[in-house]
Amino acid sequence: MDQQQLEKTLRASIYATQVYALYQAQLEQDHQQHSYSKYLSTEEIFQCAASHVKDITDEMTWMKALRILRARLMFRWIWQDANQLIDVQTLTRELSDFADAAIQLAISFARLPLVEKYGEPISYDGELQEFIVIAMGKLGAQELNLSSDIDLIFAYDAQGETSGRKKIDIQQFFILWGQKLIYLLDHVTADGFIFRVDMRLRPWGDGSPLALSYAALEKYLIQHGREWERYAWIKARAVTGGQQAAQLLQMTRPFVFRRYVDYSAFEAMRDMKALIEREVTRRQLQDDIKLGAGGIREVEFIVQVFQLIYGGSKTELQDRQCLVNLNHLAKAELLTSQEVNELTTAYLFLRRIEHAIQALNDQQTQALPVDDELRQRMIDTLAFTSWSEFIAVLNQQRQIVNNQFKKLIQDKSVADEPIQGRNLEYDLQHALDPDSYQVVERFWSGHAIKKLPAKAIERLKVFWPLCIELVLKLDHPDVALLRLMPLIESVMRRTVYLVMLIESRGALQRLVKMAEVSPWICEELTQYPVLLDEFLSTDFELPHRQDLQDTLRHQLLRIEVDQVEDQMRILRLFKKSSVLNVAASDVLAESPLMKVSDALTDIAEVCVQATLHLAYQAVARRYGYPLHQHGQRCTLDHNGFIVVGYGKLGGIELGYGSDLDVVFIHQLEEQADTDGTKRISGFEFALKVAQRFMSLMTTQTLDGRVYEIDTRLRPSGEAGVLVTSLRAYQRYQLHNAWLWEHQALVRARCIAGDVQLREQFEQLRCDILTQPRDVNVVRQEVLNMREKMKSHLGSTEQQKKSGIFHLKQDAGGIVDIEFMAQYVVLVWSGAKADLARYSDNVRILEDAATLGYLSKTEAQNLIQAYLSERAESHRLALANHNMQVNATDWQPTRDIVCNLWHRLIDPIA
Structure with missing residues (x-):
């Protein structure tokens, strides 16, 4: 051992001096085998801890072996810290790794006697239950200090009982297991302790059972979780428990990180800080470098308040470690680089002082010593020439932290x-x-x-x-x-x-x-x-489809299949909040019309896809799965069921108040029964899926509806069945459909369901639209339909005389343009099948120009007219106005539309 470094270590720590006196030979051997100038990897620490208790079956011998190892490792860490051979991050990581290893070894040691007496803990579903240990606080963040308590929460996945001859409830089994774990680590023997264990962060604190189930923990957080507990759970980390622990932690994330920017965190922070300040005053802890003004806790609070405010939307802020999150705050421009650098320097300085204080006597304290001898030892370790010099630097760093903290949580009312x-x-x-x-x-x-x-x-x-x-x-x-x-x-x-x-x-x-x-x-x-x-x-950016899908999926994952009311609530609030965000982007960011329509359509499609999945899953759970027409069993992914969108949904042109025109199509073996205990025919199955879908979407609740759904465009309209097989749909479209139904098919598009069936539908749509048609017949049918619509839905003669123009239904309005696009497809796609590719009017008109059926000028003018009229319709919807506008303002646009209408469809008008 280096004599100078040894002297500095012994000077830095009375505790290290005691350890050296007890284990000098072993410490010198440790130093020789594992140089104190080198770091220990996680694997090395785990192997070291495991080797020291390997094959030990006697409890007291096991406890003695791990306590002696802890003392030897503490000597090593104090040596490295006193001689500045290790940085704060590495030291705290190694300390945390040892705590993890000790917990896992204690769990394994405590398990065998319990299993021998009571058997394995098995849930009522037959699954072996893992002991889930959640580390909180500094251990959770892997930032453990030299003499830190470890804050733990014990949990298990599901209720059940043990498998032995003497059966006990699973909760009781895990309570016994947890009690033994605490005893093995925390009990003070002649060799000291391994870690002090604090269980007060569990739900209800000391007044609650030592171990809780997943369901009990979730219920507590949802119904009773307090704001300070959100701060505590930021750092939560599973030490044991595997996949069961991972699922439990995932469940806690929405409690901690709200999906929206959560400014209520400021007030919670002020309340917590006020409590701490009262405690500091009561216990005279002003010189406590953790709890006092400008201390470690304030740096952590600065980071955590940003985590709670923005962590739901900026997931990179969900990291557990303080310094990692400080860097993220700079990248997210929530703090300046200078502020982050200053806080980082202060935090590392304060943590080093914390280690110097705790190394003195292996005590969990952050209070500056008052004894002159201890003060001198500490400033020698920290390389200061005098206590006053040290205090001056400390005050300077604490002032930097405190200024930033005050700036952040300053009460706006003041x-x-x-x-x-x-x-x-x-x-x-x-x-x-x-x-x-x-x-x-x-x-x-x-x-x-x-x-x-x-x-x-x-x-x-x-x-x-x-x-x-x-x-x-x-x-x-x-x-x-x-x-x-x-x-x-x-x-x-x-x-x-x-x-x-x-x-x-x-x-x-x-x-x-x-x-x-x-x-x-x-x-x-x-x-x-x-x-x-x-x-x-919201940042008033239009949402991306993938983000919408992820958001809704994550929300629905927390809901059981049979919790229909919760499913309805999530669907309704997701749709409403998403549409409101689009509206805000439309109004404040002046987003382009087509981007707005795309976003509104994406929201609808995501809702339809999720609702179909929920409906199909619920029916299959009750009745089993049906058979495809080809004979194979259906699955959730290959389900033989699709939802086809018509109208604005199919045309990717939804507005704010649009309902959804849909048709349900299946490819199930209608006569074959499902494979469940309670069996129904394939047709009944398809019908129940469609009915369940309609119920989830349209039932009026306190949160309204998701969408109004219109299914009248299905074969035979309201007289037809709610859901149709692809074969029946094909027969109807080829032999019984009216021309106006083929017009509607132009704007049809499959939006949810079985991928293979979707492809078959799209091919069928193309085949039907590209049939040869008599131009004169199409023209007359389109004219007749348009006249009916104008007479029933357009402005009255009196309104027209008073200068009113109905933006959608009157001549030169939106419907005229839609009819022209449909006419182009029905008349000419037989010769040019590409005209039937798209279901939206803009791309149909662009293709018509590309293929020579419209001039580029005509197509561009018509598209511009269409976009202008639709943009105005959006503005009117947001203003709660109807579609009637001043005719004079729109005359140039109407002239463009009417002139092309006359050229294409009504030359004699």
Whole structure:
């Protein structure tokens, strides 16, 4: 051993001096075999720990062996730290690895006697249950310090009982197992302890069973989980338990990381910090480098508050380690690089001091020593010449941390006192008309306000001037405020939403702007305030289809197959929140029309696909699987069932209020029975899937419907069966369908279900559309249908005389353009099958120009007219207006459409 390094180690730690006196020969051998200048890998630590208790069956011998190993490893780590041969990250990782190894070895040792007495723990489903140990706190993050407690939670997957002759309940088995684990690690013998074990972070703390099932833990987090527990579960990590533990941890993620940007984390942080500060004052812990101002806990809080606010949407922030997340905060531009560098330097400095303090006597403390001798030992280890020099540097680093912490969690209600001090009520009264101002007065003097809890009143009074300040900057403050008032009334009891708006001025500004533009958005948020969660957090970028699929799938994975109400709620809120985000992007980011329609269609398709999966799964679970017409058994992936979208859904042109035109088609053996215990025919199976789909989509609940579904375009319309076989559909389309049904087929597109059946449908659609047709017959049929629509749905003669133009149904409107695209396909795709490729009007018109049936100018003019009219229809929908507009404003566009209509379809008009 290097004598100088040995002296520095013994100077740094009274505890190390004691260990050296007891195990000098072994320590010198350790140093020779594994140089203290080298790091230990995770594998080496596990192998070392396992070798020291290998073949030991006596409990006291086992405990002695692992305690002596712990002392030898602690000496090594204190040596490395005192001589600066190891960095903080590596030291804390090695300490954590040893804790993991000790836990796993203790579990294995404690298991055998229990199994011999009671048998294996088996769930009621027949699965062997693993002992799930969840590490929390510093062990969870693999940031353990030199003399740290380990915070643990014990769990198991499912209820059941043991398999032995003396059977006991699984929970009791795991409680006994956990008690033995704690004893093996925590019990103080003549050789010390391995790790102090703290179980107080489990649900309900010391007042609850030592081990909980997956279901009990999930129920607790959903119903009773508190804000401080979200902070605790950020660092949760499974030490044992395999796949069962992985599933349990996955279940906790939505509790910790909300899908939306969660500004309520600020207030929770303030409350937690206030509690800590009171404890610091009560226990006089101002010199505690963990809990005191500018200490380690404040650095962790800074990181964790960003994790809780943004972790649901920025998944890279879900890492457990403080320093890793600090780097992510810089990359995400939530903190500047300089701020991150300063916090990193301070954190590492504070952690090194923490190790120096704990090395003195192997005590779990972060308080600076008051004894002069201990102080001198510590500053010698840290390479300072005097205590005053050390304190000056420490105060400087703590001040950097504390300044950043205060800046982050500063109470906005205090920060914005000058705004509240201005006479906004005077400004508001003069900005609003008398009727609008009376609405405000009635609100503040009404019974609803008088019944509010004091906390809600307090938050509302902070929120109100911030909101009014922004409203007064609008061109139409009265319009915006009247739309916002019902929304404010609907959320003022759920004050978390007010907190979100207080904390995020950007979100509040967007909401106020949205209120001026779109009453529809305000009405949706008022009726379903839960949508505010995601609406306020959106970055107003149009969603990507894959993100939509992942989001809905992850939400539905948490719901059992038979929990129909929960499935309905998730589907409805997913659809509504997704559509609201698109609307916000449409209004604020001025997203292009076709991108908006694509996004709205993607949302519908994702909902349809998920709903079909749920419906099919539920019916199959009850009745078993049917047979394909080809004889093989169906599966969820190869299910012999598809949903075909017609109209705007098929044409990828959905608007905000669009319903979904769908047709259900199957390829099941209709007469063959399913393979379940309770059997039904293939036809009955297909019918039940379609009915279940309709129920999931259209049942009116407190959260509304997912979509209105129209199935009248199926063969024989309302007189036909709800679901049709592909063969029957083919026969109908070839021999019985009207021309208008082939017109509708132009805009048909398979959107969900069996991949092979989808391909067969698309081929059938192409075959039907490309049949040779008599041009004159098609022209006359199209004209007849168009005239019927105009007479029933268009403007009346009186409306036309008064200068009204129905944007969709009148001559020169959207339907004329749609009919021309359909006419092009029906008349000419027999010669040019490529015309039948697409179901959307824009690409059909582009193909018509490419193939020479329209000039490029005609096609471009018609497409531009179509996009202009549809963009206006979107704007009108967001403003809650009907489709009637000023005819004069649209005359040039109508002329373009009508001229081409006359050339293509109605030359004698």
